Amino acid sequence: MARMNRRFKKKRSSFPFFLILLLILAGAGGYIFITYFEGDKPQIASSNFPEYIGNNTPFNLTVSDKKSGLRSVKIAAIQNGKEKVIFSKEFPRQGKDTIGTNQETINVVLNAKALNLKEGKAVLKVEVTDYSFRGLLKGNLAILAHDITIDTKPPRIAIIHSEKYIKPGGAGIVIYRVDDQIKHGVMLNDNYHPGFPLTDGSDSKYIAYIALPYTASEITKSVIIAEDAAGNRTVKPFAPVMQKAKQKKDRINVGDSFLSVKIPEFEVHYPEMEGALVQKYLYANRNVRTMNNQKIHDLCMNPEMTRLWSGKFLRMAGSSRAGFADHRTYYYNGDAIDKQVHLGMDIASTQHAPIKAAGTGKVIFADYLGIYGNMVMLDHGQGVVSLYSHLSQINVAPGDSLSKGDILGNSGKSGMAGGDHLHFSMLINGIFVTPKEWWDQHWIEVTIDGPLADAKF
Numbered sequence: 001m002a003r004m005n006r007r008f009k010k011k012r013s014s015f016p017f018f019l020i021l022l023l024i025l026a027g028a029g030g031y032i033f034i035t036y037f038e039g040d041k042p043q044i045a046s047s048n049f050p051e052y053i054g055n056n057t058p059f060n061l062t063v064s065d066k067k068s069g070l071r072s073v074k075i076a077a078i079q080n081g082k083e084k085v086i087f088s089k090e091f092p093r094q095g096k097d098t099i100g101t102n103q104e105t106i107n108v109v110l111n112a113k114a115l116n117l118k119e120g121k122a123v124l125k126v127e128v129t130d131y132s133f134r135g136l137l138k139g140n141l142a143i144l145a146h147d148i149t150i151d152t153k154p155p156r157i158a159i160i161h162s163e164k165y166i167k168p169g170g171a172g173i174v175i176y177r178v179d180d181q182i183k184h185g186v187m188l189n190d191n192y193h194p195g196f197p198l199t200d201g202s203d204s205k206y207i208a209y210i211a212l213p214y215t216a217s218e219i220t221k222s223v224i225i226a227e228d229a230a231g232n233r234t235v236k237p238f239a240p241v242m243q244k245a246k247q248k249k250d251r252i253n254v255g256d257s258f259l260s261v262k263i264p265e266f267e268v269h270y271p272e273m274e275g276a277l278v279q280k281y282l283y284a285n286r287n288v289r290t291m292n293n294q295k296i297h298d299l300c301m302n303p304e305m306t307r308l309w310s311g312k313f314l315r316m317a318g319s320s321r322a323g324f325a326d327h328r329t330y331y332y333n334g335d336a337i338d339k340q341v342h343l344g345m346d347i348a349s350t351q352h353a354p355i356k357a358a359g360t361g362k363v364i365f366a367d368y369l370g371i372y373g374n375m376v377m378l379d380h381g382q383g384v385v386s387l388y389s390h391l392s393q394i395n396v397a398p399g400d401s402l403s404k405g406d407i408l409g410n411s412g413k414s415g416m417a418g419g420d421h422l423h424f425s426m427l428i429n430g431i432f433v434t435p436k437e438w439w440d441q442h443w444i445e446v447t448i449d450g451p452l453a454d455a456k457f
Helices: 002-036 256-269 277-299 441-454
Strands: 043-045 057-064 070-079 082-090 103-110 120-130 141-150 157-161 171-178 183-188 191-194 205-211 222-227 233-237 249-254 319-322 326-332 335-342 345-348 354-356 361-368 374-379 384-391 407-410 422-428 431-433
Touching: 043 141, 057 070, 057 120, 070 103, 082 103, 157 222, 157 233, 157 441, 171 222, 171 441, 183 205, 191 205, 205 422, 256 277, 277 335, 361 384, 374 407, 384 407
Parallel strands: 249 326
Antiparallel strands: 043 057, 057 103, 070 082, 070 120, 120 141, 157 171, 171 205, 183 191, 183 222, 222 233, 319 345, 326 335, 345 422, 354 407, 361 374, 374 384, 384 422, 422 431
């Protein structure tokens, strides 16, 4: 009996050991299965999956696998049952727990000609595998297939009208026809001028308002550019002649009395100014001016698609005090301390004179802006903008639609102004141009309305 009890005790005492061993093995097996046989497929993401592929179509995608890591990625184009590999990469093992790379961003340029793809339908296919032991150690497989169209024919451009003569600080137009496009416009030197549809009932006709900066010494580039959805690009040159513009020089004397009145105004808006009054003035005249002009440029970058104005722009009645592109030298105590260029026309009338909208447009800015003081900007559509500054009062708000002649405020001396006057500017796609052209009905007819009328036929 004692012997049987000892056997029973021995068997009973060995049972927990085997149970613990079994649990350990089960846990280890579960860990191995979860870690090395995980079933989550790699992720594929792209912000620009193309609908069309040409000979220069950019494409980027991000592939990721947060568990076992990436093993391989392949991008291919399939057409008529034939596969053309565009990109392929194998990722080496990296460690015990994270075997492959977790994430990879791929940037490629798709070239249909190099891949020997024909015009028409195809499929863009992305395959990604990871380092999971599933699939007979081949890993999880993620596939993304996307229908595409092969298009290698560039857009066709026909010039209907292009500017023959233009001055630094001057404006003009280009009218053209273009088919099969997604983006088009005119490059004049380093500045891009977008094209807008003509509203004369004709198809595929566009107008681009162009401007030559007052700083231009020559015309280095004048082309119409059109690009389609596949990235095919056509460049069509035209040849305007640059005429010389007269340059006027001006002397501005800066006194302590002016500084003592103006600098406190700027300190409220630009508390970072430091130093004596004249140093603060230089900061405003240089740094603040640069910031203000960039802000004005940016405000012009989202214009109305249709033309809102007609006829010449209104000029405020009064005497001219300063001209467009006047090159100013600033003097303090007899010494030259700064040089700047005046980008508008200054007109003086009676104090707090009512200021009229020079043309029909939409208010895109109505607030204080540094050297310009209280300022209003009107979007007249298709890149044409007018600007009214140094106002004593603003009567409009952004979003308001004004007709030509509507009162938008009153003249004043806010900002960098010594006396009551209106500073008036015209801009084309963010580039300051001379207002004199836009005040001239003959210039409007010859440069814009006449060519537009001819373009209907």
